[in-house]
Amino acid sequence: MVNIHTDRRINIFWNGFLNKKKLPESTRCHRIFAFSPDQRESMRLLRLAYAGKKELIFSSFNSYTDVEAIPKPGDISIVTESGGFPYCVIETQQIEMVPFKQIDFSLIQRDDETKSLLSWQIEHLAQYKKEGELYGYQFSSESPIVVESFKVIYRE
Numbered sequence: 656m657v658n659i660h661t662d663r664r665i666n667i668f669w670n671g672f673l674n675k676k677k678l679p680e681s682t683r684c685h686r687i688f689a690f691s692p693d694q695r696e697s698m699r700l701l702r703l704a705y706a707g708k709k710e711l712i713f714s715s716f717n718s719y720t721d722v723e724a725i726p727k728p729g730d731i732s733i734v735t736e737s738g739g740f741p742y743c744v745i746e747t748q749q750i751e752m753v754p755f756k757q758i759d760f761s762l763i764q765r766d767d768e769t770k771s772l773l774s775w776q777i778e779h780l781a782q783y784k785k786e787g788e789l790y791g792y793q794f795s796s797e798s799p800i801v802v803e804s805f806k807v808i809y810r811e
Contacts, residue, residue, distance in 0.1 A: 659684050665733065668741035672809045685730035685747070689737045697737040703767065704734070704743065704807055711766040715783045716752060716799040717792040726750060726803050744809035751804075755783070756796035765804075 657673065657680045658666050665687060673682060690700035690712075703709035719725050726732070726747040734743050753762075763775040770778070780794075787794040 672744050685732045687733045689735045694737045701742050708768045712803040714801045718786045743807050745805040746808045749804040751802040752799045
């Protein structure tokens, strides 16, 4: 059994993925994360991803302490719910850098079909400003956003 994490549930899930997809044990997991720290929201977003209605992830470029940590096409990651239980594996399809102010309604519909552009902007602006305080950068509407296109490639 391949151990990629201290959480046994993650390791069992990852090994199930490798076996089902007939991938070598050397297959790298880029990251393990939840769509949201809020349980209800993380489950809602997982359901949208399963249905193919969530296919983008937005993150502040400045929150990456290492440029190598930014996902690249072909990277494989585990998505959990907010408590850390693994739900699916995604594969990064494409990465774009877009200034926050240029993110439009057509993009956010691919992130979360239930939000208006204004509600998405308000929510994400607050999130990025909070991250900025945490990581020591100032976020503005000019700040670059990493727009990650993904597809769900495995779920139990």
